[in-house]
Amino acid sequence: MSNDPWGRPITRRSLIQRGAGLALGASAVGGLAACGVGSQKASTQATEKVVKAQVDGNLVYFNYSEYIDPGVLKAFEKHYNVKVTQAYYDGMAGMMSKLNSGNVYDVIFPSAEYLDRLRKANRLLKIDHSQLRNVNQALEFSPYFANPWYDPGAAHSVPYTMYTTGIGWRSDKIGETLTGSWADLWNEKAKGKIFVLDDYQEALGMGNLRNGFDLNTTDSGQLSKTKQLLIGQKPLLRGYSTDTVTNMTNGSAWIHHIWNGDIVNVRNQVKNPEVFKFETAKEGIPIGSDTFAIPTNAAHPGTALLFIDWMLQPENAAKNIEYIGYPMPNKDGYSAFSGLVKEQPSINVTVEQLQAANKYQFRDLPQADLQLWNDTWTAVKAA
Amino acid sequence: MTASRFWARFLLPGGLWLLLLFAVPLGLTVAVSFGTTNELGLPIYGWHPENYKHVFDPLFVPVLWRSVLYAALTTLFCLLLGYPVAYTIARFGGRWKNVLIVAVVLPFFVNYLVRTYAWVTILSDDGLLNHILGSIGLSSVRFLNTPFAVIGGLTYGYLAFMILPVYAALDRMDPALIEAGKDLYGTPSRTFWHVTWPTTFQGVLGGCVLVFLPAVGDFVSAQLLGGPNTFMVGNLIQQQFYEGQNWPFGSALTIVMMAFLMVWMVFYLRSAARAAREAAA
Numbered sequence: 001m002s003n004d005p006w007g008r009p010i011t012r013r014s015l016i017q018r019g020a021g022l023a024l025g026a027s028a029v030g031g032l033a034a035c036g037v038g039s040q041k042a043s044t045q046a047t048e049k050v051v052k053a054q055v056d057g058n059l060v061y062f063n064y065s066e067y068i069d070p071g072v073l074k075a076f077e078k079h080y081n082v083k084v085t086q087a088y089y090d091g092m093a094g095m096m097s098k099l100n101s102g103n104v105y106d107v108i109f110p111s112a113e114y115l116d117r118l119r120k121a122n123r124l125l126k127i128d129h130s131q132l133r134n135v136n137q138a139l140e141f142s143p144y145f146a147n148p149w150y151d152p153g154a155a156h157s158v159p160y161t162m163y164t165t166g167i168g169w170r171s172d173k174i175g176e177t178l179t180g181s182w183a184d185l186w187n188e189k190a191k192g193k194i195f196v197l198d199d200y201q202e203a204l205g206m207g208n209l210r211n212g213f214d215l216n217t218t219d220s221g222q223l224s225k226t227k228q229l230l231i232g233q234k235p236l237l238r239g240y241s242t243d244t245v246t247n248m249t250n251g252s253a254w255i256h257h258i259w260n261g262d263i264v265n266v267r268n269q270v271k272n273p274e275v276f277k278f279e280t281a282k283e284g285i286p287i288g289s290d291t292f293a294i295p296t297n298a299a300h301p302g303t304a305l306l307f308i309d310w311m312l313q314p315e316n317a318a319k320n321i322e323y324i325g326y327p328m329p330n331k332d333g334y335s336a337f338s339g340l341v342k343e344q345p346s347i348n349v350t351v352e353q354l355q356a357a358n359k360y361q362f363r364d365l366p367q368a369d370l371q372l373w374n375d376t377w378t379a380v381k382a383a
Numbered sequence: 384m385t386a387s388r389f390w391a392r393f394l395l396p397g398g399l400w401l402l403l404l405f406a407v408p409l410g411l412t413v414a415v416s417f418g419t420t421n422e423l424g425l426p427i428y429g430w431h432p433e434n435y436k437h438v439f440d441p442l443f444v445p446v447l448w449r450s451v452l453y454a455a456l457t458t459l460f461c462l463l464l465g466y467p468v469a470y471t472i473a474r475f476g477g478r479w480k481n482v483l484i485v486a487v488v489l490p491f492f493v494n495y496l497v498r499t500y501a502w503v504t505i506l507s508d509d510g511l512l513n514h515i516l517g518s519i520g521l522s523s524v525r526f527l528n529t530p531f532a533v534i535g536g537l538t539y540g541y542l543a544f545m546i547l548p549v550y551a552a553l554d555r556m557d558p559a560l561i562e563a564g565k566d567l568y569g570t571p572s573r574t575f576w577h578v579t580w581p582t583t584f585q586g587v588l589g590g591c592v593l594v595f596l597p598a599v600g601d602f603v604s605a606q607l608l609g610g611p612n613t614f615m616v617g618n619l620i621q622q623q624f625y626e627g628q629n630w631p632f633g634s635a636l637t638i639v640m641m642a643f644l645m646v647w648m649v650f651y652l653r654s655a656a657r658a659a660r661e662a663a664a
Contacts (some may be wrong), residue, residue: 093626093628094626097625097628121423217422234612239609240611250508251509377626
């Protein structure tokens, strides 16, 4: 019989009792602590905080990687004598996870439907347009951006980029033309070299469009058909990934479900850019926009405002467009994108498309439907 | 103050650390596993045991079996690779024993994620391995995004956890036992199976447990080196916490997986206790 550190003999009963006590205690403490990590809806008060555009500390920047020109970022640091700490996410869900965990960022880049969701939950600061000298570059680019569906009056955001989703491929491996349909992601010639975006919205949306359904359908029967379609695709796939640029440049991918700007990024990095092509599908082209936003708990919102203003300056916007390959709605900076379009017309995105193609934009879904989408995607990945 | 009370005080910082960073998060996980989520993905506490029922959905059974299979294969390969290494160092290391063990363990100071990324570079279509194959005239083979890459990555990631316990057991063994086996006309292989192997079996068991348990829940290898059909239970859990925004289901999966692994842990502890009793007897 052994003794515990306090010299009392250990019996099986005392061990079980103490073990149970510890477990209960831990659960109780955990439960109590959990109450602290609440999910109370934030009040609108926090969103109305008055912020002046001035340096109030170093900037904490949270975005996709490779989605901003590092030169423009460095110039911002030098001009205002601040440091920019960069943090990255690889998808909107990842961004939400970090924000929900209480991480503090000064400027974030949600897509339209996620901006809608954050705005409704009162998690974003109101942006005073008078604080941004260059705000009209974006808002006057088109009336669409002065009052977008996801942010009435553009009160909580400034548009960053516009994008479409399509298919990138290598003409030296597959041929000069594909069929211009989502079915190209099932191309037998490229078996084992096809990637689909590891993003529940993009992947399920693509399946929905191929099946002829609404992009944002919440009908469980239709989603089930899409699920079967995507599961049937798996033998042809090499993987699910949003690391599109790496996959295309290192030769793993011959066909990739990809965003239009990424193809420009790929072409900038390879020795034979003319073989990397991009096409959009006739069944439907998912289209969207990304935005600048400032969370309510940002520690340095003043610097964030200065940063947004900096990015809206036409020279900086033009430089940024050339680096990331996506069009920024910027009155005087947009011409930089036209140059890129001349080389590869299929990457073009216009505001008219954004306005007209409302049914091709991802929408913020209610909780129950979001759960359905996520469960469908989990089923596709686990099959 | 008695001696045992004095030394018992040293349990306090470790015990506190364990309570704050292990017991409390565990309690939190249990609490979340019975909840649901709101529209932003934050957990709402309540009583929803159906999360646990969802864990045993037939959809996920292949994922669970696959994880156990990969982990079992990883343990086997770690044993096949690790035991000879430990044996060579323990028996024939001589003066260089400690240096050799440090040399074996040193690469594992590098973070596991970074090491797995290195494997992505080595196994990719234009990577090191395919370059070597190309230079001897063979065509390029697809290593990356296959189950073999995942198991290879897992084996490499956990090899040190097999080598060290086995080495410790071999080092503890009295070499006179092996000489005795040879004296009794044992061939090298018979000596090994009848003398060395049973003596070091507890070390082997410890190594197997240290490899199998974390390998079952691993998600890094499958994510970086795997393809669309190498989804493991670790990836499933990560999916729920990250993209799926379904923390309650992820927590329920975690608790069930921990319970499953506890069974093996208890089995190992009882076996070790029994061996210790027999050794003392």
